[in-house]
Structure formats: C-alpha cells, structure tokens
Amino acid sequence: MGMKLACLGLLGVLAFAQETSTERDAARDVLHKMSDLETSLDVRTIVEKITVNNPARDQVAARAKELMEKELLAMSDDITKHPEIGFEEYKSIEKLTTYLKQHGFEVTMGAANMKTAFVARYKGNRGAPNLGVILEYDALRGTTRAFHGDQHSSQGPVGMAAAVAIAELLEKSKMPGSVTVFGTPGEEMMPPNAKTDMFKAGVFNGMDILVRSHSSSTTSRPAAGFGTCCLNIDGVKYTFSGAPSHQMTPWAGRNALEAVIHLFNNIDAVRSSIRPEARIQGVITEGGAAPNVVPDRAVADFYIRYPDEVYLAQVREFVDNAAKAAALATGTKVKIDNYGQDRDGIAVASLSELAFSYMKKYGATRIAEQPGKPQGYEETGSVSSEIPGIGFSAATSTWPNHTYEMETDALGEIGHKGFTVDAQAMAALLYDYLTHPEYRGQVKREFDGIKTLFDEYKSSLRKVYVKPNVVDPK
Ligand SMILES: [Zn+2]
Known part of the structure; x- marks a missing residue:
C-alpha cells in the first residue's frame, strides 16, 4: 500500500472504470466527489491502525490455517479431482455441507429453488454484525471433460476455514455476531444467474458484509469505485x-x-x-x-x-x-x-486495502502493487452493488484462469499456499469487522457514498445518450 492511496485509487478509477470518452465526461464530477470521499475516509490510516499486532486476531487466522493444513486442503484436492459442472455439483456440496454440519452449522438445501444452492447458519449465532461467506464449487465445461481450471474447487474449503474459525471465536468469547455460509452454484453458467436469483429471493437479507475467495495468477485487489471485469x-x-x-x-x-x-x-x-x-x-x-x-x-x-x-x-x-x-x-x-x-459491482477500499495488507502479511506471492480496475466481489454485480464485501485473490497459480494448468496448480504448492493465505486473510478481516465498530462504520460510509455516486453517474449518462429524433415519413 502506498503513501498516496487516495490518489492511486482515483487514478485507477480514471484509468479503467470508464472505458469511453462519453463515460469519462459523464463521470468527471462523480470522480472528483469519489476522490473527496476516499480522502476523507483516509483508508491508509485505519488499515495501519487495525493491522497492528493483535494476538487474538492472529489466533483466529492461525486456526484457519490449521484447518486448511489438517483437513481442508485435502478436501480441496478431492473436489479438484472430481469436477462437476454448474448446477450438477451434488458430490461437491455433499462434502462441504457434511463438514459444515460437523462444525455446528445448520444447513438448508435448495436456496432460491436451485438444488445445489445452500445456506448454512452457525447454530451459535448471536445477532449483528452479520458476516456472510460465499462459496462456489462448479467446474468448467471442457471439450473432453469437466475441469477445475478456475479453481472453484478451493473456494469451499477456504471459506469454511474462515467461517469455522470465526464460529469457534463466537462460541468461546460469547461476543455478539453471526456467521453464515452461502453455497452458490454455477458461477460459470447462466441461466439461471444463481447469485442474482438468490439475492432476489432474499437469501442474503440481513448480511452486513460478504466475502469470498477466487483463484488468481497475481495477488491483487480492486480500486475503490464501481465497475466490472468484462463489461x-x-x-x-x-x-x-x-x-x-x-x-x-x-x-x-x-x-x-x-x-x-x-x-x-x-x-x-x-x-x-x-x-x-x-x-x-x-x-x-x-x-x-x-x-x-x-x-x-x-x-x-x-x-x-x-x-x-x-x-x-x-x-x-x-x-x-x-x-x-x-x-x-x-x-x-x-x-x-x-x-x-x-452489471457493475461496487468495491470499497476500506475492505480491499485491509484484505490486501493481510494477504501480504500471510505470505502471498506475485504481488500486483497497483490496485486493479474497480469491480465487485462477484460476477453478477447484483449482490456486490447492494451489500459491501470483498473477494480475496492471493496468487494461486502461475497460469491464467480457465486453463488445465491452473487446475494442476490447485493440487500443487502454489495453489495450497495461496488458498491458505486466502483463508488466513479472510479470517483476519472478518475478525476485524466483528470487533471494530468504527471500522464497520467506515465500510458502510464508503459503500453508501460510492453507491450514491454510482447512481449519479448513471443519471448523467442517461442525459448524454439521447436518441436521434426520427420523423414520420411523409
Ligand atoms: Zn470463477
């Protein structure tokens, strides 16, 4: 993280989110206001304050690491070796939900009328703050076989390591808070658009924050703002x-x-x-x-x-x-x-900079120092533009996404290392969110501010995309 975080964030937005000159013109005011918002939030200072030495937090992160090393990396390998394509992930969710049940979660199958979607609530949940963890598990459709070339096979184990570590903390400390795990099928396919349908069905209602992990060939985080990877x-x-x-x-x-x-x-x-x-x-x-x-x-x-x-x-x-x-x-x-x-999702620097800082602390490799294009933590934008959250993306492969080589890396050292880093960083950030009310306030302020500016941006675009007047033929 640099000294000129707010500046870099703004540059990221200017450089990437608006891809046409029409959009850049329409966004000019909005980007200035966003820069003011980011400056006023002073993300760098709060991240420095939160990431100071804290044995209680380190213990939760260490527990997530232990769960990965003892049990969950083996489960990740197992799911990688038995790929199932979207909406047919029956064996994969059997493994995940069995584990969650063994660790005190109550599992409801078939969320939003999708057979391989589920919600798992920790039985010891004690009100707000409500932490949500998104898991994906579908494989890619290859020409000869299904394959985990996007490493969704690891997302269940990573998310569960963090969720179980937090659940154990709630149990031990009796502090207020809840953790819920969401099994979201078919990320690589639509229809249906699983997360959008789950959102519309109210499955994510009440969540204060959502997190997930995803494979990557660099350790990266998005700049603050709104946008999407792929239009x-x-x-x-x-x-x-x-x-x-x-x-x-x-x-x-x-x-x-x-x-x-x-x-x-x-x-x-x-x-x-x-x-x-x-x-x-x-x-x-x-x-x-x-x-x-x-x-x-x-x-x-x-x-x-x-x-x-x-x-x-x-x-x-x-x-x-x-x-x-x-x-x-x-x-x-x-x-x-x-x-x-x-659609475009929303990224908040208060979450992404803290996540980035923890990924580095826990030994992530192949670091992209500059923030990437602003984008939400899930692909549909329907959830990430309504509920604040962050995707963890420590480097887990030397190959690009959707390759057979990335699948091989899921079973090897670089994959195992990156997944463990993601689990630790996720557990640490969830711990901070749970225990620092002022940090929660900051996340909410930033998210609400960007959301308002996103609406302002869209209404200014509506003014410039005027249709020509086509007259009736005489
Ligand atoms: Zn993916």
Missing part, C-alpha cells in the same frame, strides 16, 4: 418457430433457420449505428435436424455487452428489433428471453 452483459436467447415441410416444397413451410440467419445479418447491417465499444456475439444452438425438412425451430444465444448499462439498453433494443425484423421477413415468430444480466 455489462445481457444474456438473451432468441427462439424462432416456423412450420415444417418437405425440402422439395419449402414454400409450404416457414423456415426458422432462415430467420436466425437474418438475425445475424440484420445485426451486422446496423453495427455502424451502434457505438463501437459494444460486443454483440451469438451462437446458433439449434438450427434444424435434417436438410430435407424445413426447420420449424431454430435458436440463437447472445451475450450483448457494453461498458455501461445505460447505453447497453439501447444496444439491446437494436438486437431485439433485428430479431423481430427477422421473424417478420421470414413469416416466422420469435420469443425473446433475457435470461441473465451482469
């Missing part, structure tokens, strides 16, 4: 229905595949009318069964991306209209299903 996304499925007939008399049917081809061509035809930062890419998931039958059903699946959600709505309208035009032109019908959304 705001709408996941949309376009299903066309037609009528079948013999290939020799195709005029007797209506060709749904032709409609899908029109959809792609219609989009390409208007790309010049859409701001260039948009990413509109789709695949055809159904396109008929046999060449001698006119396809009466065809489906295209799109991820539509834009740096901000305000202009994204206009991009969506172009694509939806391209689909409607395709149906009209081919005499078919279209159903539009917006099955998922990823």
Whole structure:
C-alpha cells in the first residue's frame, strides 16, 4: 500500500472504470466527489491502525490455517479431482455441507429453488454484525471433460476455514455476531444467474458484509469505485418457430433457420449505428435436424455487452428489433428471453486495502502493487452493488484462469499456499469487522457514498445518450 492511496485509487478509477470518452465526461464530477470521499475516509490510516499486532486476531487466522493444513486442503484436492459442472455439483456440496454440519452449522438445501444452492447458519449465532461467506464449487465445461481450471474447487474449503474459525471465536468469547455460509452454484453458467436469483429471493437479507475467495495468477485487489471485469452483459436467447415441410416444397413451410440467419445479418447491417465499444456475439444452438425438412425451430444465444448499462439498453433494443425484423421477413415468430444480466459491482477500499495488507502479511506471492480496475466481489454485480464485501485473490497459480494448468496448480504448492493465505486473510478481516465498530462504520460510509455516486453517474449518462429524433415519413 502506498503513501498516496487516495490518489492511486482515483487514478485507477480514471484509468479503467470508464472505458469511453462519453463515460469519462459523464463521470468527471462523480470522480472528483469519489476522490473527496476516499480522502476523507483516509483508508491508509485505519488499515495501519487495525493491522497492528493483535494476538487474538492472529489466533483466529492461525486456526484457519490449521484447518486448511489438517483437513481442508485435502478436501480441496478431492473436489479438484472430481469436477462437476454448474448446477450438477451434488458430490461437491455433499462434502462441504457434511463438514459444515460437523462444525455446528445448520444447513438448508435448495436456496432460491436451485438444488445445489445452500445456506448454512452457525447454530451459535448471536445477532449483528452479520458476516456472510460465499462459496462456489462448479467446474468448467471442457471439450473432453469437466475441469477445475478456475479453481472453484478451493473456494469451499477456504471459506469454511474462515467461517469455522470465526464460529469457534463466537462460541468461546460469547461476543455478539453471526456467521453464515452461502453455497452458490454455477458461477460459470447462466441461466439461471444463481447469485442474482438468490439475492432476489432474499437469501442474503440481513448480511452486513460478504466475502469470498477466487483463484488468481497475481495477488491483487480492486480500486475503490464501481465497475466490472468484462463489461455489462445481457444474456438473451432468441427462439424462432416456423412450420415444417418437405425440402422439395419449402414454400409450404416457414423456415426458422432462415430467420436466425437474418438475425445475424440484420445485426451486422446496423453495427455502424451502434457505438463501437459494444460486443454483440451469438451462437446458433439449434438450427434444424435434417436438410430435407424445413426447420420449424431454430435458436440463437447472445451475450450483448457494453461498458455501461445505460447505453447497453439501447444496444439491446437494436438486437431485439433485428430479431423481430427477422421473424417478420421470414413469416416466422420469435420469443425473446433475457435470461441473465451482469452489471457493475461496487468495491470499497476500506475492505480491499485491509484484505490486501493481510494477504501480504500471510505470505502471498506475485504481488500486483497497483490496485486493479474497480469491480465487485462477484460476477453478477447484483449482490456486490447492494451489500459491501470483498473477494480475496492471493496468487494461486502461475497460469491464467480457465486453463488445465491452473487446475494442476490447485493440487500443487502454489495453489495450497495461496488458498491458505486466502483463508488466513479472510479470517483476519472478518475478525476485524466483528470487533471494530468504527471500522464497520467506515465500510458502510464508503459503500453508501460510492453507491450514491454510482447512481449519479448513471443519471448523467442517461442525459448524454439521447436518441436521434426520427420523423414520420411523409
Ligand atoms: Zn470463477
């Protein structure tokens, strides 16, 4: 952490979160206010104050380390070696929930109507502050096999080490506080968008803070502000229905595949009318069964991306209209299903700088000294823009995410080291949050401040993305 933390934070925001000149113009005032907010919070001083020698905190972190070394690294290896893709993680959650039950947690399966989602509340919970720990466990879909190339296999063990260490502290000290573990399936897939659905179902209600870990090839933390790794996304499925007939008399049917081809061509035809930062890419998931039958059903699946959600709505309208035009032109019908959304999340420096400081203290390697792009601690933005939190990302591999090599590293020394660092840092930060009311106040002030500025940013964007006036033809 540098001397000019507030400054670096602001630079991070300026450099990364706003990707277009329109966004940077719209954000100018907001960024100045954010800089003032960060300066007034003086994160560096509070982090220095909190991280001074504290045997009680070190004991909780040491317990998390012990749990990792004695039992949980072995469980992480076991889950890595038995990968299960999203929403089919039955064996993985069996291992995780059995462990939680053995350590005094009451487990409720099937959160938000998803079979592999769960909530585990510690039986000795004693009111606020309410600490939440998010676990993921789904593997990636490979071409030959499922694999843990994103190391979600370790997230359960890491989160449980911290949660159990905190639960034991609550038991021993009788201090007020609660710890709840959330099993969130299918991070690599949508639909459904598991965390968004869980949030909408009220599963995270009452949480004051949420934490999780994630694999990384560097030890990093986000700058304060709002943003996302990979643009705001709408996941949309376009299903066309037609009528079948013999290939020799195709005029007797209506060709749904032709409609899908029109959809792609219609989009390409208007790309010049859409701001260039948009990413509109789709695949055809159904396109008929046999060449001698006119396809009466065809489906295209799109991820539509834009740096901000305000202009994204206009991009969506172009694509939806391209689909409607395709149906009209081919005499078919279209159903539009917006099955998922990823949005900007919020990152607070009060949490990320403390997390970063602990990751370094406990021996993290491959340190990225500068804060990264501001982004939330989970992929949907729906939770991280409503509840403050932090993702721990100590270096756990020398390879990039979503590779077979990263899966191998989960079983090796670099993985084991990084997971243990994450568990210790998570336990230490949760301890601090539990025991320092003024720190909790600071986190809340920063989060609320950024949230207000995020809203201000979106309303200033709404003013600049004016649509042209298209007159009626005479
Ligand atoms: Zn992931």
